[in-house]
Amino acid sequence: MTDTPTPTHYSAINDDVLDEEQRDLSFRPCGVDAPVRLTREQIDHFNERGYVLPVDVFATTEMAEIRTYFDALLARVLAEGKDQYSISTAHMKYRRVYDLLAEPRIVDCVADLLGEHVVGWGSHFFCKMPHDGKTVAWHQDASYWPMTPSKTVTVWLAVDDADTDNACMRFLPASHTHGHLPYRESDATENNVLNQTVEEAEDRFGEPVNVELKAGQMSMHTDLLLHGSKANGSDRRRCGLTLRYCTTDVRAYQGWSGKGVIIRGTDPSRHWGNPPPPEQD
16 A cells, blocks of 8 residues: 555546436445555444544644645635635645645544545545534435435544534534434525434434544545534634545546545556546645
């Protein structure tokens, strides 16, 4: 396995049509025989409960530098008239985010779940400003993505400390074992950052787990795990960087394959675009 993306730039296959009836959204237990970073107990917990947390990644000084970088990036984006939730597919625009997507300490953990052939295809800052009033309704990530089968692991890297006071993420343990769940379009009164809501989730799946993380720690969850967050009513910002990874046999449609960087292993079918790192930040 390599620690950095391969330099070869593929021409992504143009898969435009996704047959929703044939889309495979069922959870597959994962994990390798000889994990490098995760313990066997953590892998079992991921399969049974749908997540792993917390995982230490960056030291305090390292994370302070990353936070300074993000603060400057956020200021640029806001000055352009965009909002704090708009920094998406960031690895294709910003070299520093590309490097975080390929960070060996993160990818080692992902590869312990997914195996030796890993695509990094998503990167999105979720930044809840103090008193911004926005929620994230209960949802499954897989509902939003034109991809099949369901094999994506989401890393949530804490840029700021995240706790119940500033609206940390929440998981509904083991909800991923129920497969794809029905949802409705969110209504305006929910102030939802996204646009899907799974109703009566807590009644059906029990007590949520608060994803409390120190800056520099990360959580990992499967794309079928129900999760969300409340509005941030505190005086503190709550920022996290989501990084999305899947196995190279997953197929992405509607041009999404062009986002995928071959982080580890190979992609013999050349389905994924494997874009080069941005030359500038």
